[in-house]
Amino acid sequence: xxxxxxxxxxxxxxxxxxxxxxxxxxxxxxxxxxxxxxxxxxxxxxxxxxxxxxxxxxxxxxxxxxxxxxxxxxxxxxxxxxxxxxxxxxxxxxx
Amino acid sequence: xxxxxxxxxxxxxxxxxxxxxxxxxxxxxxxxxxxxxxxxxxxxxxxxxxxxxxxxxxxxxxxxxxxxxxxxxxxxxxxxxxxxxxxxxxxxxxxxxxxxxxxxxxxxxxxxxxxxxxxxxxxxxxxxxxxxxxxxxxxxxxxxxxxxxxxxxxxxxxxxxxxxxxxxxxxxxxxxxxxxxxxxxxxxxxxxxxxxxxxx
Numbered sequence: 001x002x003x004x005x006x007x008x009x010x011x012x013x014x015x016x017x018x019x020x021x022x023x024x025x026x027x028x029x030x031x032x033x034x035x036x037x038x039x040x041x042x043x044x045x046x047x048x049x050x051x052x053x054x055x056x057x058x059x060x061x062x063x064x065x066x067x068x069x070x071x072x073x074x075x076x077x078x079x080x081x082x083x084x085x086x087x088x089x090x091x092x093x094x095x
Numbered sequence: 096x097x098x099x100x101x102x103x104x105x106x107x108x109x110x111x112x113x114x115x116x117x118x119x120x121x122x123x124x125x126x127x128x129x130x131x132x133x134x135x136x137x138x139x140x141x142x143x144x145x146x147x148x149x150x151x152x153x154x155x156x157x158x159x160x161x162x163x164x165x166x167x168x169x170x171x172x173x174x175x176x177x178x179x180x181x182x183x184x185x186x187x188x189x190x191x192x193x194x195x196x197x198x199x200x201x202x203x204x205x206x207x208x209x210x211x212x213x214x215x216x217x218x219x220x221x222x223x224x225x226x227x228x229x230x231x232x233x234x235x236x237x238x239x240x241x242x243x244x245x246x247x248x249x250x251x252x253x254x255x256x257x258x259x260x261x262x263x264x265x266x267x268x269x270x271x272x273x274x275x276x277x278x279x280x281x282x283x284x285x286x287x288x289x290x291x292x293x294x295x
């Protein structure tokens with residue numbers, strides 16, 4: 001059996017956690033990702049920027065009733081990368 | 096959560112945990128259910144009083160729905176601040192209730208112009224049941240499922256009472272489908288907030 005290479009962008013704890021959350025919802029606010037992952041704001045901010053640079057997520061900054069909001073949404077490229085990552089994982093796990 | 100490289104097994108466990116967390120997230124304050132439940136209860140009860148001439152109303156009681164519509168927009172905007180994620184279930188709810196609102200508008204305006212009489216009320220009860228039942232099934236919230244079924248039973252009964260009494264059946268339908276579930280959702284909402292505060 002040939003092992004597929006794991007996507008280095010996704011193969012790290014926090015980025016994978018963020019992608020797993022975003023694949024399950026239509027969109028999520030920064031505070032939701034922070035709460036669910038228990039990450040610090042700084043670390044989460046850096047990691048979601050990396051995901052954005054890879055084209056895996058879209059980030060929209062907006063104001064809602066004077067409250068600043070950072071909305072994150074997975075892109076089609078992100079969905080494809082996530083699916084490929086899971087398929088690659090399955091080859092390692094013999095699933 | 097630290098930034099570390101995971102083993103393949105750890106990765107799968109993490110994915111499964113996060114998907115489960117995201118799926119369990121919901122934000123439902125019950126405010127919309129209460130708002131529309133009480134509006135329908137009041138409007139249809141007033142319409143009944145008007146029809147039996149207990150007192151003459153200076154305006155059509157259903158105009159009150161316009162005020163509720165404005166209040167709904169206001170509360171939606173306010174609640175958007177507290178909603179931290181939009182799930183695919185939320186999206187399904189929005190589509191179902193939008194289709195319902197459009198159907199009710201077509202029925203009531205069209206029915207009013209065509210002057211089809213009390214038959215509009217059983218159809219309205221039938222329509223009340225559809226989104227309530229679907230919403231209950233999507234969110235696995237039994238009071239909505241039962242509320243939807245109650246509306247359909249009231250619809251069958253109302254087919255046999257084509258008089259102004261049907262207004263009261265619609266008012267009862269609104270109470271069973273939205274007010275009771277609305278209070279249950281509200282109680283659950285406050286309990287969740289209290290739990291979150293305790294966790295902090």
